[in-house]
Amino acid sequence: xxxxxxxxxxxxxxxxxxxxxxxxxxxxxxxxxxxxxxxxxxxxxxxxxxxxxxxxxxxxxxxxxxxxxxxxxxxxxxxxxxxxxxxxxxxxxxxxxxxxxxxxxxxxxxxxxxxxxxxxxxxxxxxxxxxxxxxxxxxxxxxxxxxxxxxxxxxxxxxxxxxxxxxxxxxxxxxxxxxxxxxxxxxxxxxxxxxxxxxxxxxxxxxxxxxxxxxx
Amino acid sequence: xxxxxxxxxxxxxxxxxxxxxxxxxxxxxxxxxxxxxxxxxxxxxxxxxxxxxxxxxxxxxxxxxxxxxxxxxxxxxxxxxxxxxxxxxxxxxxxxxxxxxxxxxxxxxxxxxxxxxxxxxxxxxxxxxxxxxxxxxxxxxxxxxxxxxxxxxxxxxxxxxxxxxxxxxxxxxxxxxxxxxxxxxxxxxxxxxxxxxxxxxxxxxxxxxxxxxxxx
DNA sequence: TCTTGTGAATCAATTCACAGCT
DNA sequence: AGCTGTGAATTGATTCACAAGA
Numbered sequence: 001x002x003x004x005x006x007x008x009x010x011x012x013x014x015x016x017x018x019x020x021x022x023x024x025x026x027x028x029x030x031x032x033x034x035x036x037x038x039x040x041x042x043x044x045x046x047x048x049x050x051x052x053x054x055x056x057x058x059x060x061x062x063x064x065x066x067x068x069x070x071x072x073x074x075x076x077x078x079x080x081x082x083x084x085x086x087x088x089x090x091x092x093x094x095x096x097x098x099x100x101x102x103x104x105x106x107x108x109x110x111x112x113x114x115x116x117x118x119x120x121x122x123x124x125x126x127x128x129x130x131x132x133x134x135x136x137x138x139x140x141x142x143x144x145x146x147x148x149x150x151x152x153x154x155x156x157x158x159x160x161x162x163x164x165x166x167x168x169x170x171x172x173x174x175x176x177x178x179x180x181x182x183x184x185x186x187x188x189x190x191x192x193x194x195x196x197x198x199x200x201x202x203x204x205x206x207x208x209x210x211x212x213x214x215x216x
Numbered sequence: 217x218x219x220x221x222x223x224x225x226x227x228x229x230x231x232x233x234x235x236x237x238x239x240x241x242x243x244x245x246x247x248x249x250x251x252x253x254x255x256x257x258x259x260x261x262x263x264x265x266x267x268x269x270x271x272x273x274x275x276x277x278x279x280x281x282x283x284x285x286x287x288x289x290x291x292x293x294x295x296x297x298x299x300x301x302x303x304x305x306x307x308x309x310x311x312x313x314x315x316x317x318x319x320x321x322x323x324x325x326x327x328x329x330x331x332x333x334x335x336x337x338x339x340x341x342x343x344x345x346x347x348x349x350x351x352x353x354x355x356x357x358x359x360x361x362x363x364x365x366x367x368x369x370x371x372x373x374x375x376x377x378x379x380x381x382x383x384x385x386x387x388x389x390x391x392x393x394x395x396x397x398x399x400x401x402x403x404x405x406x407x408x409x410x411x412x413x414x415x416x417x418x419x420x421x422x423x424x425x426x427x428x429x430x431x432x
Numbered sequence: 433t434c435t436t437g438t439g440a441a442t443c444a445a446t447t448c449a450c451a452g453c454t
Numbered sequence: 455a456g457c458t459g460t461g462a463a464t465t466g467a468t469t470c471a472c473a474a475g476a
Contacts, residue, residue, distance in 0.1 A: 005405040009384060023435065032386040036438095036469055043437055051436040052476045068405050069412030076404070083303035090299045093384060093401035098408060138407055161414060162407040164400075168225060168309060170248040178410045180403050184380075185309035187396050188292070189221040189284050191354050191378040192314060194394040196285030198377060239457065252447055252460095259459050267458045268454045 001041055006031045008064045015057050023054035070098035075136045077103040077160075079151055080143035081111050081121055084166055088140060089117040102134040107147075124151070131158040138162045145169050152179075217257055222247045224280045231273050239270035286314035291352045293319040293376075295367055296359035297327050297337055300382055304356060305333045318350040323363075340367070347374040354378045361385050368395075 010030040014022055024042075028035035042048060042055070045067050049055045065071055076099050078085050089104060104121045106112055112123045122130050130136070139155040141148055141163060148167035155163065156177055163179045165171055168186075171179050196202065226246040230238055240258075244251035258264060258271070261283050265271045281287055292315050294301050305320060320337045322328055328339045338346050346352070355371040357364055357379060364383035371379065372393055379395045381387055384402075387395050412418065 002406055004409070005399075005402040006386070008405075009402075010386075024437095025435085030386070032388075034469065036471090037467090039436065040438080040468085047437075049436050050476065051474075052434045054435070066418045067409070069408040069418070070405065071418075072412070074404075074408050074411065083306045087299035087303040088400065091400060099401075099404055137411055138404065162411045164403050164407060170222070170226075170246070172248075176414065178407060180407055182398055182400070182403060183221075184304065184307060184398070185315075186221040186225075187380050187398060188290075188309075188315055188354065189224075189286065190218055191380060191394060191396055192285040192290050193220070193283070195290065195353055195378045196288070198392065202282045202285070202287075240459095241457085250447070252449090253445090255458065256446085256460080263459075265458050266454070267452075268456050270457070 001044070003031070003033065003037075003041055004064050004068055006033075007038065007041070008061065008068070011057055011061045011064070015061060019057055021054045022057055022060075024049070027055065065097070068098075072098070074099050074138050075102035075134050076100065076138045076140060077105060077131060077134070077136045077155075078140045078142060079105045079124065079127070079155070080141060080147075080166075081106045081114070081116060082142065085140075085142035086116055088142060088166075089119070099138075102136055103130045105130060127151075127154050128158045131155060131160060136160060138164070140164045140166070142166045217260070219247070219249065219253075219257055220280050220284055222249075223254065223257070224277065224284070227273055227277045227280070231277060235273055237270045238273055238276075240265070243271065281313070284314075288314070290315050290354050291318035291350050292316065292354045292356060293321060293347060293350070293352045293371075294356045294358060295321045295340065295343070295371070296357060296363075297322045297330070297332060298358065298360075301356075301358035302332055304358060304382075305335070315354075318352055319346045321346060343367075343370050344374045347371060347376060352376060354380065356380045356382070358382045 007027065010027060013030070024035045024039045028038040031038065045063055048060055048063050078089055078101070081089065081104055089101060101117065101119065104116055104119045105124045105127055106121050107124045112121050114121045137160060139160045141151060143151050145167050148165065148169045149171060152163060152171045152173065156173055161177050163171065163173070163177065165179055165181045168183055173179055223243065226243060240251045240255045244254040247254065261279055264276055264279050294305055294317070297305065297320055305317065317333065317335065320332055320335050321340045321343055322337050323340045328337050330337045353376060355376045357367060359367050361383050364381065364385045365387060368379060368387045368389065372389055377393050379387065379389070379393065381395055381397045384399050389395055
C-alpha cells in the first residue's frame, strides 16, 4: 500500500519526540488521512494495536519497515548526472535507512570520472557490469527523454526489476518490472488545472481556438 | 483529471511526427492506458472525436491545453535553492508552455544574490513582496523539512493557492489551496516494497523483531 | 471507558460491450 | 467497416458504525 511510507514517516517523528503509544486518530491526523482508513491499512499487516490503548510506536515502526522491505539493504544506481541526477545523488533521503547509493552512471566524457557524493561516475558502456557487480536492484533514471527507453532496456536486461523514472516518457517494460514515474512538469500542469478551476474554468468558446490558429 | 497531461505529451509527440489523426486505441497505447478510459476522459471535455475516424491531433492538443489552463501563463516561484531547487530552476520542462519561472527565493546569505537560470535569488524576507509584485500563483517548495510549514504559511498568506512540495512533510493548508507532493524517498520505499514482494515477501517471524531490538 | 478491527454501506473509478454516427 | 461516446456492470477504495477486547 502506497500510504505505508507516509505512516512510517509520521511514526519516526513521534518516536523522536519520545511518544511511546499512539491512537489511530492521532496518527491518521499526522499522516493526513481518515482514521478508519489508517486502521484498515494497518490491520492488513496484522493485528498490531491494543484496543483501548492504541499502537506502540516502536513496534509499529518495525512492522511497517519490515513490510516495506526496509529491514534489508537495497543497492541503488543513478543513471544520468545532469542537474537532477546530481541533486538526487546528494539527497539525504536516499541514503537513509534501507537504501544505499551504489553507483552513478553517465554517457558524457566530461561527467564520467567526476566524484559526486563520494562516488566516481562510471561510463554507461559499463552499465551491465556495474549493475551486476554491485547487486543493484533499483535504478533511478535521470536521463534525457530520448535516452530513457534504451537505457531502461539495458538496466532491465542486466537484472534490475524496479525503476524510478524522471524522464518525461512512458517506459515499456516486461511483466515483473515495476516502474514509478516522477514527472515535474505533469505535477505543474495538474496544479495549473486546479488553479484555473478556482479562477472560473476555461472560457469555453470556439472563437478562442480559431484565433489561436489564425495567430500562427 | 490527472491523466490529461500524459495524453497531451503523447499528442505532442504525434504532432511532431506529422500525424494528423489518431484513434483512441493508438493514443491509449502511447499513453499507457486502456482505450475505454481514454475515450471516457476525453468525452468528459466535450465531443472532440469523429466516429469511424478518430481524433484530430492538433485540435485535441488545443482542447486539452485549454482545459488544463495552459493557454494562459502561470508565474512560478521556487523557494529553496539547494541542490534540488537548482535542478528545478534549470529544468527545461518548467519553462515550457504555460509556465514562467518568475522568482527564486532562499534564506542563506551565500545563496541570496546568486544568479541561477537568469534570475537573481532574492531573500526570503521579501517573500510577500516578491510574490505579489510578480503575480505568482504557484510556489515550488524545495526547502528543508523543518522550514516547509512556516514557508508554506507565508506563501499562502501572500496569495499563492497552488503548491508543489518537495519537502518530506504533510503540509496543512486552508481550504481552497492545492498541494501536490513529490517525495523521492517515498517513491523508493514503494519500489522496495514491490521488490521485496518479488523476492518472497517479509519473512514474517517474530524473532526478527526481537533480534533487531536486542541488537541496539 | 476508550480504541481497535471489521462487516456493511457508500462512493468512485474502471472496464465491458454495443448503439449510433461517419 | 470502423471508431466514438456512453449506459450498464464490475471492481475497488473509502467511510460508517458498532461489536468485541483491553
